[in-house]
Amino acid sequence: MVQRRSQRFQFDTLEIDRDASQPLHRQLESQLREAIRSGRLRPGEKLPSTRGLCNQLQIARNTVAAAYEQLLAEGYLEAEIGSGTRVSQQLPEQTAPSSVAKKPSPKTSRRGLAKRAEEVDRYADWAPRTITTPLPFRPHTPAIDQFPRDIWQRLADRRIRRLPRLTYLGVDPAGYPPLRSAIAAYLGASRGVACSAEQIIVTSGVQQGLELIARLLLDPGDSFWLEQPGYSPAWHAFTAHGAVGVPVPVDEQGIDVAAGERLCPRPKLAYVTPSVQWPAAVTMSLPRRMQLLEWAEQSDAWIIEDDYVGEFRFAARPQQALAAIDPHGSVIYLGTFSKVLFPGMRLGYLVVPEPLVRAFATSRWLADRHSPVFEQATLTDFIEEGHFARHLRRMRKLYAARQAAMFTALETSFGSAMEFQRNEAGLHVVAKASDSRQNRRLQRAADEAGVEYHLVDQYSASAGKTPGMILGFAAFNEQQIAEAAQAWADRFFA
Numbered sequence: 001m002v003q004r005r006s007q008r009f010q011f012d013t014l015e016i017d018r019d020a021s022q023p024l025h026r027q028l029e030s031q032l033r034e035a036i037r038s039g040r041l042r043p044g045e046k047l048p049s050t051r052g053l054c055n056q057l058q059i060a061r062n063t064v065a066a067a068y069e070q071l072l073a074e075g076y077l078e079a080e081i082g083s084g085t086r087v088s089q090q091l092p093e094q095t096a097p098s099s100v101a102k103k104p105s106p107k108t109s110r111r112g113l114a115k116r117a118e119e120v121d122r123y124a125d126w127a128p129r130t131i132t133t134p135l136p137f138r139p140h141t142p143a144i145d146q147f148p149r150d151i152w153q154r155l156a157d158r159r160i161r162r163l164p165r166l167t168y169l170g171v172d173p174a175g176y177p178p179l180r181s182a183i184a185a186y187l188g189a190s191r192g193v194a195c196s197a198e199q200i201i202v203t204s205g206v207q208q209g210l211e212l213i214a215r216l217l218l219d220p221g222d223s224f225w226l227e228q229p230g231y232s233p234a235w236h237a238f239t240a241h242g243a244v245g246v247p248v249p250v251d252e253q254g255i256d257v258a259a260g261e262r263l264c265p266r267p268k269l270a271y272v273t274p275s276v277q278w279p280a281a282v283t284m285s286l287p288r289r290m291q292l293l294e295w296a297e298q299s300d301a302w303i304i305e306d307d308y309v310g311e312f313r314f315a316a317r318p319q320q321a322l323a324a325i326d327p328h329g330s331v332i333y334l335g336t337f338s339k340v341l342f343p344g345m346r347l348g349y350l351v352v353p354e355p356l357v358r359a360f361a362t363s364r365w366l367a368d369r370h371s372p373v374f375e376q377a378t379l380t381d382f383i384e385e386g387h388f389a390r391h392l393r394r395m396r397k398l399y400a401a402r403q404a405a406m407f408t409a410l411e412t413s414f415g416s417a418m419e420f421q422r423n424e425a426g427l428h429v430v431a432k433a434s435d436s437r438q439n440r441r442l443q444r445a446a447d448e449a450g451v452e453y454h455l456v457d458q459y460s461a462s463a464g465k466t467p468g469m470i471l472g473f474a475a476f477n478e479q480q481i482a483e484a485a486q487a488w489a490d491r492f493f494a
């Protein structure tokens with residue numbers, strides 16, 4: 001039967017597949033978006049309340065709220081206090097310039113994308129076009145509500161008034177010189193990395209550091225080691241430049257160097273996350289660090305140390321970075337302000353041996369010149385005037401308490417049905433069902449309870465074989481953590 005245009009949309013026809021790998025809120029969001037685009041849900045039409053729709057579809061209210069929030073951000077829905085949520089009168093397609101709306105599909109045009117864009121497309125879901133409010137336990141998310149905005153604003157105002165006019169024309173592509181000095185001093189004091197300001201290359205975050213490394217250290221066909229499971233965006237950065245990745249297993253001590261030597265004895269570089277392995281959350285042991293450093297020296301390979309969260313070790317003093325104990329100069333160190341401050345800042349840094357500085361600075365200039373000077377200058381003041389160290393101390397305490405709350409909540413709510421590691425470092429926990437047959441159910445229960453997570457599988461070279469859910473706790477207070485874990489467990493045991 002053909003559906004008549006005047007008929008109201010039947011929300012109970014929305015289909016939620018609990019066995020699909022796509023999270024439930026994403027499924028709901030794309031079905032609603034499609035209904036709006038196709039005209040089945042018309043401008044002005046009222047949507048059910050989040051409570052109404054969650055009851056109708058038998059899913060968590062958070063799931064409906066997350067889908068609504070995304071569509072509100074994209075402009076498909078509009079909300080008014082007192083009158084609920086409606087389909088927007090003016091849809092995003094109608095406001096897009098016609099040249100955008102009428103672009104030919106890449107498949108039908110010779111002017112379409114290059115072949116390597118297919119590989120890029122695998123990450124399309126990882127690169128959200130709009131950011132929704134994080135729900136427990138979204139990983140990669142620091143406590144943004146704790147950032148001292150008032151202090152930053154005061155420093156930024158002062159910088160706008162005082163920054164020399166000449167900097168308006170640009171700064172050294174390696175970074176605003178006082179920021180490079182402040183970072184070098186910070187690294188020496190807190191991560192044990194002895195380096196000069198000259199060795200610091202300011203980047204827009206770890207990701208850009210990886211891009212620069214790929215351009216400058218890897219020729220097409222060169223091989224590299226990457227931890228398995230490991231940080232897929234690093235894999236992508238290197239393979240996009242024609243390098244060949246070799247996944248090297250991680251055990252409870254970190255990357256298995258002996259296995260790496262068997263798999264590929266002479267790679268050009270090895271990418272590692274020694275402080276807190278992403279995603280397995282183990283810390284590389286000292287013997288393993290020494291073995292890796294020795295191997296790199298013997299085989300003339302670079303070690304790329306991604307210290308994305310090295311500041312957060314709660315049980316004891318932060319462990320020194322690998323670069324701090326490197327006697328041979330084999331380590332290229334990557335740091336970021338994405339976790340210690342916030343990811344939207346887009347500032348990070350590389351520490352490279354002095355002979356490479358010129359190439360890295362020039363490559364940065366060719367890529368995008370340099371990071372914005374006002375942000376760099378404001379961050380310099382934030383560090384030099386002690387606000388950064390103070391913020392870090394506060395966050396270390398806060399995250400230690402949240403991590404403890406997370407351990408307690410998972411243990412209390414799931415008991416022996418769940419296993420998770422207790423590395424007292426980093427901002428995430430990896431959990432799985434004690435009975436491996438229950439992993440799918442554990443994931444489904446999280447979807448139903450509106451719990452956010454990543455799968456270890458997303459970071460694995462052998463998809464479907466590495467169970468585990470990656471849970472971030474940093475952005476959620478102790479009550480939110482306890483309630484979310486309980487809601488999740490209630491669904492799991494129901």
Ligand SMILES: Cc1ncc(COP(=O)(O)O)c(C=O)c1O
Nearest residue numbers: 140205206207231278308336338
């Ligand atoms: C392993 C790893 N490296 C680096 C980052 C941060 O990258 P960026 O500095 O580009 O934000 C993350 C998470 O966001 C990560 O998990």
